[in-house]
Amino acid sequence: MDSSIAEQQRILASDWGGGRSPFGTSWSKFMMWIFIVSDALTFAAFLIAYGFMRSISPEWPKQTEVFNMVLITFMTFDLISSSAVMAMAVAAARASNPKRAVQFLALTIVGGLIFLGCQAFEWTHFIEEGATLTHNPWGVPQFAASFFVITGFHGFHVFSGVTILAIVAIRAAMGKYSADGVENAGLYWHFVDVVWVFVFAFYYLL
Amino acid sequence: MAEHHDEHSISYKTYIKTWVWLLVLTAIALGVGYAPINEKLKALLLVGTTLMKILVIAAVFMHLRYERINLILITFAPLILAIVMFAFTFPETLGTATHVLRVR
Numbered sequence: 001m002d003s004s005i006a007e008q009q010r011i012l013a014s015d016w017g018g019g020r021s022p023f024g025t026s027w028s029k030f031m032m033w034i035f036i037v038s039d040a041l042t043f044a045a046f047l048i049a050y051g052f053m054r055s056i057s058p059e060w061p062k063q064t065e066v067f068n069m070v071l072i073t074f075m076t077f078d079l080i081s082s083s084a085v086m087a088m089a090v091a092a093a094r095a096s097n098p099k100r101a102v103q104f105l106a107l108t109i110v111g112g113l114i115f116l117g118c119q120a121f122e123w124t125h126f127i128e129e130g131a132t133l134t135h136n137p138w139g140v141p142q143f144a145a146s147f148f149v150i151t152g153f154h155g156f157h158v159f160s161g162v163t164i165l166a167i168v169a170i171r172a173a174m175g176k177y178s179a180d181g182v183e184n185a186g187l188y189w190h191f192v193d194v195v196w197v198f199v200f201a202f203y204y205l206l
Numbered sequence: 207m208a209e210h211h212d213e214h215s216i217s218y219k220t221y222i223k224t225w226v227w228l229l230v231l232t233a234i235a236l237g238v239g240y241a242p243i244n245e246k247l248k249a250l251l252l253v254g255t256t257l258m259k260i261l262v263i264a265a266v267f268m269h270l271r272y273e274r275i276n277l278i279l280i281t282f283a284p285l286i287l288a289i290v291m292f293a294f295t296f297p298e299t300l301g302t303a304t305h306v307l308r309v310r
Binding site for chain 2: 091
């Protein structure tokens with residue numbers, strides 16, 4: 001009897017006894033992480049499917065000849081830089097400096113918009129050369145299909161990220177500001193950067 | 207523990223250093239991409255630089271190194287599932303490739 005009461009008290013005192021956060025985060029940050037993990041699974045499926053299509057294809061166009069690699073490298077640089085600035089925005093928000101946080105957020109948004117502009121340019125060029133979801137001039141249909149699906153899905157994430165960051169920045173400028181909110185938006189933005197790191201390495205460089 | 211987590215703040219200098227490292231890793235990946243080496247070695251080196259980059263981004267930018275171990279472990283789920291999916295599909299691609307070769 002004594003030991004079961006002691007056991008009950010031990011559980012109540014532990015992280016799982018209620019009223020505490022077993023993961024040591026706010027609920028919103030934890031939900032953002034769960035979302036990121038599930039979204040990462042989607043991209044993992046896309047990239048594995050791409051790898052599968054590429055392996056069964058007897059040939060594959062040389063990406064460095066099809067795409068403007070200077071532009072792609074610049075886009076990578078742009079996204080990594082905006083990610084670094086976003087991390088600084090979170091630090092400013094944590095240090096209770098909303099003005100600085102808004103400035104960094106604005107810079108991050110500019111980085112995102114530049115990326116989207118480059119992607120629109122790249123897509124336009126690619127489509128003008130005759131690429132569609134099912135056909136393209138380089139002979140392997142899966143080449144353009146995986147390009148449109150993977151970069152399109154990623155580009156939509158960048159667009160959503162810019163929208164979220166704009167909302168967070170406007171709210172911070174209005175004084176409705178929480179460091180947790182900035183951090184959660186930041187986590188999403190870094191995730192978008194992580195996905196691009198994979199796309200850059202496996203779609204463009206491999 | 208919880209108090210410690212809320213108080214952590216990384217300096218701007220650390221972020222700038224991390225940014226420089228990420229650019230260096232990107233340059234290495236770019237070099238590997240253009241290097242006239244065996245495709246398998248290239249794939250291996252690109253996987254290596256990519257994993258290093260995402261570890262740096264996750265640990266520093268996403269503050270994962272300040273989180274509890276159970277949250278860190280959750281983030282490995284997609285990587286493990288990707289390996290499982292790869293392990294399931296890759297043998298099949300080998301079969302198909304030989305099939306394609308045989309037909310030709």
